[in-house]
Amino acid sequence: MTDKRILIAGGDMRQIYCAERLSAKYDITLAGWDKELVPDGLGIVPYGEYDCLLLPVPPLAENGSISTPCFSGTLVPDELKGLLAPEAVILAGKYDKRLSSYFPDNAVVDYMEREELSLNNAVPTAEGAVQIALEELPVTLSGSKVLIAGMGRIGTALAEILKGFGTEIHTAVRNPNGAAKARIHGIKAVTANTMDSDYTVVFNTVPDMIFTRERLSRMSTATLFIDLASKPGGIDFNSAAELGIKTIWALGLPGRTAPVTAGEMIAETVELIIAERSIEHD
Amino acid sequence: MTDKRILIAGGDMRQIYCAERLSAKYDITLAGWDKELVPDGLGIVPYGEYDCLLLPVPPLAENGSISTPCFSGTLVPDELKGLLAPEAVILAGKYDKRLSSYFPDNAVVDYMEREELSLNNAVPTAEGAVQIALEELPVTLSGSKVLIAGMGRIGTALAEILKGFGTEIHTAVRNPNGAAKARIHGIKAVTANTMDSDYTVVFNTVPDMIFTRERLSRMSTATLFIDLASKPGGIDFNSAAELGIKTIWALGLPGRTAPVTAGEMIAETVELIIAERSIEHD
Amino acid sequence: MTDKRILIAGGDMRQIYCAERLSAKYDITLAGWDKELVPDGLGIVPYGEYDCLLLPVPPLAENGSISTPCFSGTLVPDELKGLLAPEAVILAGKYDKRLSSYFPDNAVVDYMEREELSLNNAVPTAEGAVQIALEELPVTLSGSKVLIAGMGRIGTALAEILKGFGTEIHTAVRNPNGAAKARIHGIKAVTANTMDSDYTVVFNTVPDMIFTRERLSRMSTATLFIDLASKPGGIDFNSAAELGIKTIWALGLPGRTAPVTAGEMIAETVELIIAERSIEHD
């Protein structure tokens, strides 16, 4: 237990699980939550000054209030301001430039940009993607042929899972490094030119326009496309719809499919950020 | 294409996919189906004499009519009788002694009892079980600890899939042969006495009362139990409920999670049965 | 510790590791070993009467003496006879009918025939086979195409290992049950008619003449054949030699590649046999 005090404002169930884990080490208070949703043992009455304000993913609603999907009231940044210690740090689950004007005297850190959290989130993202495939497909993944576009962290995590299903896995790569990474993972690499047209599922993990109308028109209309790339995604969704190809744009999977794990991963990163800042300041 | 003629009566979507596959080789007619659910190209007007009557899983409703969940009318065995050739064989998706009295002159074969279909069905069953786990758990399978009771075909298929998730897998075995099978699959074997109490999920595949009240009471109430064993199952469900342990009894997974694959597997077995009987009779 | 006394006669290093493990539970003496090869703590001076005589794999040399590759002298069955209790059981690592005439009053059990030992031995056998492939091949197993004939215990253990290498695995099966077993393990099944001709390695695990001259002549001469089946093996070795195909007949791998593990597996089975016989006799 350190003497750090953290105010966790708004958010979904991830923040509760995050709070529970952080409470083993810090003094935690929740704000922007309906009382009955907060487990016993977590404080909900703010008092004194906090060293850290933890905001959710994303931190702010369109109207500028804190994102509070589990609160029947409203929570605006001004209500929180007076609760912060002079050197308090704001941890936000996505950068939002309004934060700098709301909290001009505080450092703002986007924890979702942290390398270890991005890597960690690949696991629940991949599991959520596989869950969608299992739910949507009328065939087994065993014996199916699947294309994964991109061998980054999410593509790698997906490939690892799909190996267990006995799925034939191709990965679309764009250069010899990608092909070599596929080899290390024991997976067949294809390029945009050598990819097949009859995949059962295509998982896209690349945030570039990979699946253009022209490429989509060469694929089977029976293929299910699951896009895991953040905006703008990597599939031409309009063209897919016109071609009769089913697409699912699956964003925010960690919070939806594994909120406990996702919350604990946020907590892990919060701990790291606090530890690093303490060393710097000492 | 042989000259065999098959009448497929009743059943769910599996029978449609089964029919589509069989139609590449045999003359197929469907009965007990609403017209609009039947894809073009499959006949629905019975005529002449059929060499084989394919009944669904299970074949009969409680009232003795054919099981026809996709038919707004009723289909009784007597309507089918006149359509069968003298030596016609009845293939039923479960043995029902009423069939012998309805069709006294015909051989009745329970295709679900066939070894290759039982083995094949292990794959969609295991995938369906993993889908349930992904849907139910608020944590990732990665890093979870799972117990599989039984290293038969379903337990093996499950273990293969879960390996890909990076799940810690224990298998509960009852003798040294089970332990050796676990070793071949690279999995840790435990016994009823050495199993842990804190599994995230327990999958039961053994159709014996493995998880008695006494054993359940030694497990964490946070554990999810998924029972894949056919009646009477392997979990004391009443005791589990009283102890506050969540249980899911997941029966008939192949048809629910992968009807195309499950239907094609039935077709594969139907082809085998017909081929074997042709050789015998020639 | 029970009061059972076991005399371990002859054998290779496996018997030493077996003895070390058994000595935790039983009173052990070694015979037919050069003194300097026996670790401290294991007795080498027989005395009194033994409840069990453990003979090696195989138990007897051609001339009828005990198989003693690690002994500069000779040990004949008659020397051991007087050391056995009236009800003593002889455990032999292969049945040899001469044993019944040498020890007419004792039960003889072939421990290598035990189901759990056969299953357990599949693991060191498969690892030894992979070691041979790694040593012999000038290419990586990653990206190679391999055929495994037979999906029994050794074939399954091999497939599990090769999956990790990113090898493309085909398994040659002889019936739909074999194909379904392959599906459960996520492996592609082929038949004698659909197998390819350009495998990097073929592992045979079936003790029948699978690879006849006719079949060998359809395979690439660059393929390495590794036969793991006991006599008479499953490859026509003479034809292979004439065709210029390299073959390796790898017998007795557990003792050669993992003597500690193999010895401990024998000990495990000895314990089981003794426990079962004790229950019967009590």
Next chain:
Amino acid sequence: MTDKRILIAGGDMRQIYCAERLSAKYDITLAGWDKELVPDGLGIVPYGEYDCLLLPVPPLAENGSISTPCFSGTLVPDELKGLLAPEAVILAGKYDKRLSSYFPDNAVVDYMEREELSLNNAVPTAEGAVQIALEELPVTLSGSKVLIAGMGRIGTALAEILKGFGTEIHTAVRNPNGAAKARIHGIKAVTANTMDSDYTVVFNTVPDMIFTRERLSRMSTATLFIDLASKPGGIDFNSAAELGIKTIWALGLPGRTAPVTAGEMIAETVELIIAERSIEHD
């Protein structure tokens, strides 16, 4: 086939396999090889001017001549000079500053430094490391506990292979990113402080002094250490010897364990370098 001409001088069997692959696309001549070791179809009489000189790994012997382990004569750089076109590029399997003085007018490229070749080489390196473990260990990898220090390309390739063996895998990481990478691959991460002391094998892939005397003295003396890191390695070999710990420093595995694959990987990279330089120069 392009009109490029490549002179391949010296080297081991890798260069032959490399030459064979390159000969499908370029005009190839070998120099610094005993005639009888060169397969038919590869030229050995240099003529005209070459666009590219491919030197081996490493390129030069200590005395400054070309590294020619398969040549009974000697080949000095001066002999090659006159054979090079004015713009010819020198591809060397390791940077050596003497090359710039020998060939002052030519660009020198170290192909072993190329990202895709480093990635590709991870596969034969990992397979070679597993081969050593199989050869050295008296126990099976199945059921063993193994530590991999470093989750870079070689560590990842190793982990993928060992998973198939049913080995319990720990990976020693130095920061939260390493732990997250381990999670993506489904492997348990430990730190220098939380690692166990009883590993069957430790594979080091980190070219820093990881296993100091102090750390080695906390490990079991039964552990086998295999160091895959290039000079200076990551193990205090002297201390290990004094502590009675067996170490193997395994360098240059790709050429030793899979010369065909390693040679083809070099060819792949040579093709890439030539293609990239052609685009630049066009």
